[in-house]
Amino acid sequence: MRTNRSTARLAGALFAALLLPVSFAHAANQYCDNDRDPGQYPSCGNVAGAGFYYRSGQPSDYHGDDRLSTTQSSSYGWVFLGTVAAGHHYAYLANNAFTDPRAEYQAWDLGSGFYSIGYVNQNTAPSGWNYVGYGTSGALYVRRSSGSGATGADAVMRQYAGLSAQASTPLTPAPAGRCPSLALRDPALAELQNKMFDAARSYRDAAGSYAIVFNNNGQRERIEFEVSPARRSGFVRIAGADGRLTEHYADAESQTTVLPLHSAYRSSRRAAAPDAEQAPAAHAYRNTACQAVYASQPDASGAPGTADVLAPANYAFWLSDEDSRILGRPSLLGREAVLVEGRHDEAMARKLGAQRYRMWVDAATGILLKLEGRNARGGRAYLIEVERLRLDSGVSPRARPTLAKGWIDLGAAR
Secondary structure, eight states, X not given: OXXXXXXXXXXXXXXXXXXXXXXXXXXXXXXXXXXXXXXXXXXXXXXXXXXXXXXXXXXXXXXXOEEEEOOSSOEXXXXXXXXXXXXXXXXXXXXXXXXXXXXXXXXXXXXXXXXXXXXXXXXXXXXXXXXXXXXEESEEEEEEOSSSSOEEEOOEEEEEEEXXXXXXXXXXXXXXXXXXXXXXXXXXHHHHHHHHHTGGGSOSXXXXXXXXXXXXXXXXXXXXXXXXXXXXXXXXXXXXXXXXXXXEEEOSSEEEEEEGGGTEEEEEEEOOXXXXXXXXXXXXXXXXXXXXXXXXXXXXXXXXXXXXXXXXXXXXXXXXXXXXXXXXXXXXXXXXXXXXXXXXXXXXXXXXXXXXXXXXXXXXXXXXXXXXXXXTTSOEEEEEEEEEEEESSOOOOOOOOOOOTTOEEGGGGO
């Protein structure tokens, strides 16, 4: 089924007409793929913006096809027909062309409209099911929020308490021994990985800046940040080498992205934080189909781009017993670091154009201080390098700027 509806408003009509009450007696995972035949996914619909073009013949995708976009004026949606429910959302990311460093995922429900549930670095995400965020949804959308790379749309999954008929699903962990394990056996690597998973819980607030360069998607940026996970607030200024400037303000309830050079902005509500018992434990595992599933902690601060340094789960998932080793504990930025050298798996090496990497991880917090990848000839393929870092200094939420009359509301143009 090739769906090509141009407005997201169609999503509301599509599933509101079929809305059913949700039973909370059983756990459920509801799947929705791009452009699928309704006979294969009867509870799934799609809403395709004009900027997301269809691609077939993609063997790494969930069913061999996807949607791809390099424009910020469009979004792609998956509609969960029949139910509006609160749950965790995952996206299947395994295609080399998915290179957006800050793909924004938004949920849609009848009462609140669109709101942000999370940002995912599709460029460095490991191949498989990647955690997106938590929220109440009747539909899930993805859009490009950066000026780099291409945004991909393949299959998605919503995990929630719901219909018993959908309770038996492939995201259930596979029985021990059935599939190759993703758990690290090396105790030192496992300890480091867990520290990186929990990095955002190791500080009350953080301020600083870092440079990030990836050759494969053209990302060349300097990012300044002031975040407070405890307050669910964040400020980020992203300056691109091409002159593009973006500022992002977030508090516990809402967020605003400002493009000062274009007199434009976009505002939306933020998803409520999941209860402590509902928050996913960061870990990697194989489902019953032996597909990799990567669960990570939701971003409490609402600061896009900062996860590369402050909550580096993507890079923690790169660690492996076979291809990673700890070289030592040097000092960097006046902090003790753990230096790791590793080799990329075939898929990531092909995507990033790098064979090997080195990462410097703060020993106390799990924050990423530096990451460098090199190709087979020794040339640099990517670099993340923290310039300054200050923790627990009492960061206060940034006041949002007063926007002059005439500024363009990008959210209204959806």
